Amino acid sequence: MLVVGTGPAGMLAAAQLSQFPGVATRIVERRPGRLAIGQADGIQTRTVETFQAFGFAERIIAEAYRITETAFWKPDPADPSRIIRTARTPDDPAEISEFPHLVVNQARVLDYFAEFMADSPTRMSPDYGFEFRSLSVADEGEYPVTVTLLHTSGPNEGQERVVRAKYVVGADGARSKVRESIGCTLAGDQANHAWGVMDVLANTDFPDIRLKCAIQSGSGGSILLIPREGGHLFRMYVDLGEVDPNNKGAVRNTTIEEIIHKANEILHPYTLDVRNIAWHSVYEVGHRLTDRFDDVLPEQRGTRTPRVFITGDACHTHSAKAGQGMNVSMQDGFNLAWKLGHVLEGRSPESLLSTYSAERQVVAKNLIDFDKEWSTLMAKRPEEFEDPSELEDFYVRTAEFPAGFMTEYAPSMVVAAPEHQHLATGFTVGKRFKSAPVVRVCDANPVQLGHQAKADGRWRIYVFADPATPQTPQAGTASPTEQFADWIANSPESPLAATPEGADPDAWFDVNVIYQQDHTAIDFGAVPAAFKPRVGPLQLTDYEKVYATDPTADIFDLRGLDRGGVVVVVRPDQYVANVLPLTATAELAAFFAPLLQPRRPEELPSSALSGGPTAHSTTTPSAMMNN
Ligand SMILES: Cc1cc2nc3c(=O)[nH]c(=O)nc-3n(C[C@H](O)[C@H](O)[C@H](O)COP(=O)(O)OP(=O)(O)OC[C@H]3O[C@@H](n4cnc5c(N)ncnc54)[C@H](O)[C@@H]3O)c2cc1C
Numbered sequence: 042m043l044v045v046g047t048g049p050a051g052m053l054a055a056a057q058l059s060q061f062p063g064v065a066t067r068i069v070e071r072r073p074g075r076l077a078i079g080q081a082d083g084i085q086t087r088t089v090e091t092f093q094a095f096g097f098a099e100r101i102i103a104e105a106y107r108i109t110e111t112a113f114w115k116p117d118p119a120d121p122s123r124i125i126r127t128a129r130t131p132d133d134p135a136e137i138s139e140f141p142h143l144v145v146n147q148a149r150v151l152d153y154f155a156e157f158m159a160d161s162p163t164r165m166s167p168d169y170g171f172e173f174r175s176l177s178v179a180d181e182g183e184y185p186v187t188v189t190l191l192h193t194s195g196p197n198e199g200q201e202r203v204v205r206a207k208y209v210v211g212a213d214g215a216r217s218k219v220r221e222s223i224g225c226t227l228a229g230d231q232a233n234h235a236w237g238v239m240d241v242l243a244n245t246d247f248p249d250i251r252l253k254c255a256i257q258s259g260s261g262g263s264i265l266l267i268p269r270e271g272g273h274l275f276r277m278y279v280d281l282g283e284v285d286p287n288n289k290g291a292v293r294n295t296t297i298e299e300i301i302h303k304a305n306e307i308l309h310p311y312t313l314d315v316r317n318i319a320w321h322s323v324y325e326v327g328h329r330l331t332d333r334f335d336d337v338l339p340e341q342r343g344t345r346t347p348r349v350f351i352t353g354d355a356c357h358t359h360s361a362k363a364g365q366g367m368n369v370s371m372q373d374g375f376n377l378a379w380k381l382g383h384v385l386e387g388r389s390p391e392s393l394l395s396t397y398s399a400e401r402q403v404v405a406k407n408l409i410d411f412d413k414e415w416s417t418l419m420a421k422r423p424e425e426f427e428d429p430s431e432l433e434d435f436y437v438r439t440a441e442f443p444a445g446f447m448t449e450y451a452p453s454m455v456v457a458a459p460e461h462q463h464l465a466t467g468f469t470v471g472k473r474f475k476s477a478p479v480v481r482v483c484d485a486n487p488v489q490l491g492h493q494a495k496a497d498g499r500w501r502i503y504v505f506a507d508p509a510t511p512q513t514p515q516a517g518t519a520s521p522t523e524q525f526a527d528w529i530a531n532s533p534e535s536p537l538a539a540t541p542e543g544a545d546p547d548a549w550f551d552v553n554v555i556y557q558q559d560h561t562a563i564d565f566g567a568v569p570a571a572f573k574p575r576v577g578p579l580q581l582t583d584y585e586k587v588y589a590t591d592p593t594a595d596i597f598d599l600r601g602l603d604r605g606g607v608v609v610v611v612r613p614d615q616y617v618a619n620v621l622p623l624t625a626t627a628e629l630a631a632f633f634a635p636l637l638q639p640r641r642p643e644e645l646p647s648s649a650l651s652g653g654p655t656a657h658s659t660t661t662p663s664a665m666m667n668n
Pocket of ligand 1: 045046047048049050051069070071072080081082083147171172173174212213214215216217218238322324352353354355360361365366367370
């Protein structure tokens with residue numbers, strides 16, 4: 042498995058794949074080392090939620106700038122040469138997420154993923170100094186993709202290296218060579234829009250310098266101001282307008298002095314005295330999208346499955362104004378990587394891989410439509426607005442979109458039709474699983490249910506129990522929850538039956554129960570065995586899958602859960618895949634049947650046979666890209 046590019050999309054994909062000890066993954070990057078500074082910085086709340094699954098949300102929150110409000114500045118109607126504050130809006134008035142909206146440098150995000158990979162069962166690290174040149178895909182063979190790389194640094198600099206892989210992920214940015222090699226082109230606006238971007242330390246009398254601001258001046262210029270981590274640094278996106286296709290150099294050669302001068306003009310009557318420039322760039326981008334995110338041509342759909350995928354900027358580009366660049370790219374990687382892991386480990390059929398392009402292409406299209414609307418509004422001159430508060434109203438009304446929570450995957454082999462949605466109105470099938478507070482029964486700890494889900498590639502089955510408390514079994518008295526627990530643990534029809542023999546019972550499926558009562562009412566000893574599996578080399582009981590409601594915030598009320606009991610199935614990338622009544626075991630089995638390949642034990646990678654998903658392999662993947 043080869044990933045090209047160590048940007049946010051590639052690093053997340055590789056980090057997720059690092060959780061599959063049976064899969065040899067390599068990630069190559071043409072730079073000689075890690076990204077040190079610059080590029081994107083906006084981290085939406087959905088992304089922080091994702092970081093939680095990768096185990097570094099708390100640490101990154103501690104070092105980031107937190108956006109709590111956005112201020113809007115416009116020309117003073119009495120004197121349009123001066124700007125005045127016209128509105129300030131809370132960042133997340135509807136409390137869409139319990140996580141904050143952050144600003145933190147892309148380089149730090151990539152470092153955290155690198156750390157996660159290094160600590161993973163596969164002990165992976167990126168291979169810097171390799172540039173992707175070209176690839177070809179054979180019709181057959183175990184490693185059908187042949188890739189030519191070039192050493193860009195080190196003793197072999199300038200030499201080519203040919204490697205073979207089962208699959209290739211192109212996460213190589215807006216000028217993607219992987220995209221080119223599969224015959225995809227970015228279509229969309231021909232004209233690029235340009236911003237002068239600068240991360241600076243400065244003195245200013247502009248009062249909102251530590252708030253996120255959208256600033257429009259009477260002359261038509263605009264600035265997006267983003268305070269940065271650390272208390273002093275801030276970023277300004279200074280609008281440089283459309284790039285003239287006949288004279289692209291004119292904008293590209295804009296100097297930092299010109300950007301600072303323009304910023305001062307827009308901020309009038311306030312002034313900006315820049316003392317240090319940490320980073321600057323002219324960031325030029327158009328609204329572009331490829332019509333497919335993999336190498337299967339439209340006429341081949343249904344006849345073959347993909348071998349090469351593109352993610353992130355390689356398949357969609359848009360302005361920086363909605364702060365989406367790295368966020369959407371990471372979600373591409375999250376969507377794809379667990380599917381690759383499942384197929385490469387032999388858990389699932391290759392047809393699963395076709396759902397990546399189908400799901401993510403729609404998301405990118407929606408993002409570009411949203412971004413066009415937002416950019417157009419921001420570029421409007423004040424006198425062009427019919428309603429003076431149109432810009433801030435749009436910002437508040439659509440807040441859920443840039444926060445990353447409007448993604449709703451359509452029914453497919455990984456998302457069921459929402460036939461039983463009424464049983465769990467707060468867990469929309471196809472949308473991300475929205476966390477809520479619960480109490481862990483074993484240690485009486487209040488926790489967020491969603492935060493317990495790690496990026497370990499497992500499906501999650503949440504059993505929201507019927508009203509009965511767990512009882513020591515007596516013949517003929519099993520509650521619906523107990524009957525479901527017995528079925529999921531023991532029935533040959535249960536998806537858990539596909540778990541490799543010898544692996545932990547929760548190696549592929551993490552089954553949790555949430556009782557309706559207060560935790561003191563739950564007799565842990567009477568909880569069915571399905572919810573307290575024995576795991577790991579010592580076969581110890583896992584106590585941490587049994588929850589009760591938090592009396593101050595009852596999850597059954599918060600998420601509209603049917604008190605007769607309901608099963609919620611969640612994908613490894615945290616999207617709700619199915620909602621079912623406790624009795625719908627046949628339906629649950631039918632949902633998973635196409636996703637699970639029955640396998641013989643001798644076909645399994647040895648790592649899948651011991652210790653389950655948390656097992657740490659001591660072997661590194663084989664020599665550079667033999668796989
Ligand atoms: C200079 C620059 C400035 C930017 N500024 C902003 C900004 O201010 N705000 C904002 O929101 N977004 C900005 N972006 C965009 C934002 O960084 C991207 O949206 C986001 O990083 C997309 O992630 P990605 O993983 O798809 O691609 P990228 O982050 O672009 O990562 C692609 C990686 O692939 C590597 N690569 C490329 N080609 C090859 C090859 N042939 N072989 C091997 N490796 C290769 C690159 O070196 C890079 O590390 C900027 C991008 C760039 C390049």
